[in-house]
Amino acid sequence: MMKYVDEFRLPGTARNLVRKIRELGTGAAFMEVCGTHTMAISKAGLGPMLSPQVELISGPGCPVCVTSDVDIDTAVAVAHMPGVILATFGDMVKVPGSHGSLSDASAEGARVKVVYSPLEALELAGSESGSKVVFLGIGFETTAPVVAATILEARKRELRNFFILSFHKLVPPALRALAATEDFSVDGFILPGHVSAVIGSRAYSFLPSEFGIPCVVAGFEATDILQSVFRLMQARTATPSVDIEYSRVVRPEGNQKALSVMYEVFEPVDAEWRGLFRLPASGLGLKEEYREYDAGAWPIEIPPPAVDKGCRCGEVLCGKIKPFECGLFGGACTPDNPAGPCMVSTEGTCASYFLYSYDEED
Amino acid sequence: MCLAVPAEVVEILQNDVAFIDVGGLRKKINLSLVEGVRTGDFVLVHAGFAIEIIDEEEARKTMELFEEMARLDEIR
Amino acid sequence: MSGKFITMAHGGGGTRMQELLRQTVFPLLDEDLLLDQEDAAAFSVDIGRVALTTDSYVVKPLFFPGGDIGKLAVCGTVNDLAMRGGEPLYITLGLILEEGLHLDVLERILSSVGFWAKEAGVRVVAGDTKVVERGMADGIYINTSGVGQLRSGREVSIAGATDGDVLMVNGFIGDHGMAVLNEREGLFTNSDLTSDCAPLSGLVRAMQEAGEVHSLRDPTRGGLAAALKEMARASSCAFEIDEGSVPIRERVLAACEMLGLDPLYVANEGKLLAAVPERDAGAVLEAMRANPRGKEAGIIGRIIEGRRGEVSMITSLGSHRLVRAPSGEQLPRIC
Numbered sequence: 001m002m003k004y005v006d007e008f009r010l011p012g013t014a015r016n017l018v019r020k021i022r023e024l025g026t027g028a029a030f031m032e033v034c035g036t037h038t039m040a041i042s043k044a045g046l047g048p049m050l051s052p053q054v055e056l057i058s059g060p061g062c063p064v065c066v067t068s069d070v071d072i073d074t075a076v077a078v079a080h081m082p083g084v085i086l087a088t089f090g091d092m093v094k095v096p097g098s099h100g101s102l103s104d105a106s107a108e109g110a111r112v113k114v115v116y117s118p119l120e121a122l123e124l125a126g127s128e129s130g131s132k133v134v135f136l137g138i139g140f141e142t143t144a145p146v147v148a149a150t151i152l153e154a155r156k157r158e159l160r161n162f163f164i165l166s167f168h169k170l171v172p173p174a175l176r177a178l179a180a181t182e183d184f185s186v187d188g189f190i191l192p193g194h195v196s197a198v199i200g201s202r203a204y205s206f207l208p209s210e211f212g213i214p215c216v217v218a219g220f221e222a223t224d225i226l227q228s229v230f231r232l233m234q235a236r237t238a239t240p241s242v243d244i245e246y247s248r249v250v251r252p253e254g255n256q257k258a259l260s261v262m263y264e265v266f267e268p269v270d271a272e273w274r275g276l277f278r279l280p281a282s283g284l285g286l287k288e289e290y291r292e293y294d295a296g297a298w299p300i301e302i303p304p305p306a307v308d309k310g311c312r313c314g315e316v317l318c319g320k321i322k323p324f325e326c327g328l329f330g331g332a333c334t335p336d337n338p339a340g341p342c343m344v345s346t347e348g349t350c351a352s353y354f355l356y357s358y359d360e361e362d
Numbered sequence: 363m364c365l366a367v368p369a370e371v372v373e374i375l376q377n378d379v380a381f382i383d384v385g386g387l388r389k390k391i392n393l394s395l396v397e398g399v400r401t402g403d404f405v406l407v408h409a410g411f412a413i414e415i416i417d418e419e420e421a422r423k424t425m426e427l428f429e430e431m432a433r434l435d436e437i438r
Numbered sequence: 439m440s441g442k443f444i445t446m447a448h449g450g451g452g453t454r455m456q457e458l459l460r461q462t463v464f465p466l467l468d469e470d471l472l473l474d475q476e477d478a479a480a481f482s483v484d485i486g487r488v489a490l491t492t493d494s495y496v497v498k499p500l501f502f503p504g505g506d507i508g509k510l511a512v513c514g515t516v517n518d519l520a521m522r523g524g525e526p527l528y529i530t531l532g533l534i535l536e537e538g539l540h541l542d543v544l545e546r547i548l549s550s551v552g553f554w555a556k557e558a559g560v561r562v563v564a565g566d567t568k569v570v571e572r573g574m575a576d577g578i579y580i581n582t583s584g585v586g587q588l589r590s591g592r593e594v595s596i597a598g599a600t601d602g603d604v605l606m607v608n609g610f611i612g613d614h615g616m617a618v619l620n621e622r623e624g625l626f627t628n629s630d631l632t633s634d635c636a637p638l639s640g641l642v643r644a645m646q647e648a649g650e651v652h653s654l655r656d657p658t659r660g661g662l663a664a665a666l667k668e669m670a671r672a673s674s675c676a677f678e679i680d681e682g683s684v685p686i687r688e689r690v691l692a693a694c695e696m697l698g699l700d701p702l703y704v705a706n707e708g709k710l711l712a713a714v715p716e717r718d719a720g721a722v723l724e725a726m727r728a729n730p731r732g733k734e735a736g737i738i739g740r741i742i743e744g745r746r747g748e749v750s751m752i753t754s755l756g757s758h759r760l761v762r763a764p765s766g767e768q769l770p771r772i773c
Contacts, residue, residue: 002404002421002425003368004368004416004421005367007421007425007428008428010429013431016431043753043759044757044759045759046755046757063773090771090772094766116410120410138773142366142413145395145411149395194366194406195364197413197414198414223428224424227431245424247417247423248417248418249416250414255413257395334765335765336765336766354762364772364773365698381627384692385689385691385692385693386630386688386692387626387689387693388627389626390627
């Protein structure tokens with residue numbers, strides 16, 4: 001019986017795909033815009049396998065990394081409010097804002113609880129009726145429907161002490177901003193499989209039609225990624241389109257039910273992206289009818305941002321520089337003592353470079 | 363950017379709740395974001411929710427493609 | 439004993455404390471040397487080199503599939519001695535109890551200490567009990583120190599790996615960390631995730647009787663990756679491991695994938711990493727597999743020429759990547 005995991009992990013497939021990719025020429029640069037792809041590429045050692053013919057560049061695909069300092073500072077400030085328990089995915093705990101991380105806040109006495117699912121935060125609100133449980137809503141279109149469904153559940157259960165701090169972001173507006181950047185040049189996008197499961201491949205049709213950039217929606221096994229690179233290599237001599245390699249999960253129209261739940265609760269709002277600054281209609285905020293769950297509507301006092309630390313995460317995220325080109329990388333910025341978010345999240349570009357392809361010993 | 367794993371739906375309870383099996387482990391997840399899941403289906407699980415049903419036919423096609431690619435080795 | 443809970447009086451040095459010791463601690467540990475209640479245990483050690491170690495245990499939850507804090511305290515200390523090639527002889531037991539701790543809980547933990555000390559062949563010869571106010575501790579904390587005899591020619595060092603060695607582990611990795619995480623967070627309902635917590639002194643003895651063992655490390659916190667990095671650094675060697683030969687249970691791998699954890703960094707409590715000269719590898723491996731603590735033992739890698747302290751991995755796809763030391767604890771993630 002298929003389990004949809006091991007069947008796709010065939011070393012022979014990878015070897016032959018690499019050979020076929022090499023036969024298709026050289027000088028290609030593709031950008032993956034999903035942190036889980038970045039991780040899979042590092043973990044499987046695909047970079048060195050494809051280099052120098054094909055260069056893989058990591059784009060703004062890690063929700064933790066694109067979250068701005070001011071949003072992290074807001075989360076820290078909320079965590080410090082009396083009576084609040086801040087529930088968050090583990091990803092966000094160590095990310096430094098301009099005044100420390102949630103982990104620092106916890107050490108200073110704030111109540112920060114790591115959860116695997118927002119439903120656990122909801123259960124927490126049920127059992128801690130004297131506290132306000134605030135769930136930190138981070139993530140793209142994959143995660144936003146999950147959080148939206150949790151809010152609907154909170155309404156059904158009539159929970160009055162469950163709130164969301166929504167910093168959710170939308171992938172297509174960021175890709176549009178990136179593609180429209182003057183000196184931006186890649187030969188193709190490796191598109192995020194799980195975001196695309198929700199929004200569908202059609203959501204990216206502007207990339208080939210308006211910018212002439214070919215795209216492949218890729219799965220997460222190393223063979224999926226190599227197959228996608230292979231198709232992008234072939235696409236260099238064809239009419240650009242959005243191709244689906246991850247067809248076992250992704251449909252052109254996406255998951256309409258998940259989208260309708262997401263847009264029942266959220267609406268597009270302007271959002272602050274690290275490296276891309278403020279983009280119109282690129283984030284998700286709670287709709288008027290759900291404002292009672294919005295911790296973002298509370299009066300929150302945030303200390304003014306600290307002076308620039310010299311962190312170049314923004315440029316790393318847009319593929320302008322490689323992590324080791326940042327002066328802080330490996331010295332003033334390591335996973336133990338991160339200066340920027342790309343070093344915190346294990347799927348952050350800097351952290352995956354540091355963890356899997358760079359050694360500190362000389 | 364989003365970790366999601368394939369898992370088999372082994373039991374569907376009330377209110378969009380189901381048990382999945384992943385590598386022999388059983389976990390309760392929520393089905394409210396997917397339409398028409400049946401026991402025995404494989405779903406993609408993200409943060410405690412099924413976000414999509416895995417298409418068996420398409421999975422088989424991809425797998426066959428990969429297997430074919432793996433066999434290129436033997437031909438040489 | 440009167441009452442069902444630990445109270446501040448149990449740590450007060452008076453009659454309640456004596457009652458706790460005589461009715462609960464001593465019978466469960468079943469150790470003559472403790473009964474004398476001397477200020478210090480007196481015992482003889484053969485002239486020669488001695489191994490000494492100490493460790494504190496603060497695991498949450500106190501009980502988990504495959505073990506409990508008492509078993510962990512004995513095995514952890516015994517294994518630290520065993521990793522030096524030491525024959526564990528004596529351990530101490532320091533208990534820090536939180537006011538309000540259920541006496542049943544203490545009894546279960548102490549019987550576990552008694553059972554596993556006998557199993558590992560060590561004697562609990564000295565101890566201490568303190569009670570702290572409710573809220574100042576998490577039920578119970580344990581500190582154990584251990585003394586082991588280093589027989590001539592059997593001393594092993596973390597710095598002992600050298601050219602021509604192969605690297606082995608004695609079985610599946612990641613079991614303990616995932617069992618404890620699952621018990622604490624309730625992630626999966628039918629938990630077959632069980633800790634590997636076990637004393638390894640017998641296994642090490644069997645390995646040393648079968649051949650030469652150059653270096654040993656127990657991959658506890660930080661997992662196998664930490665042990666590999668520490669041994670490679672201390673031995674000034676370059677290590678190479680094969681991803682496909684590292685034994686990991688399917689369910690541990692599945693749980694790790696779902697939570698975004700890397701099993702190489704997940705804790706073990708009954709595992710060891712060994713560097714063994716290639717000529718003895720077959721015999722040592724055979725001895726490991728004949729031991730109940732080493733049935734799934736296997737060779738996972740070798741010492742190669744390369745940068746000192748570097749650990750690289752041949753992935754299952756045939757590519758190379760580096761294995762790094764862990765940083766901080768791994769948190770379940772969704773991204």
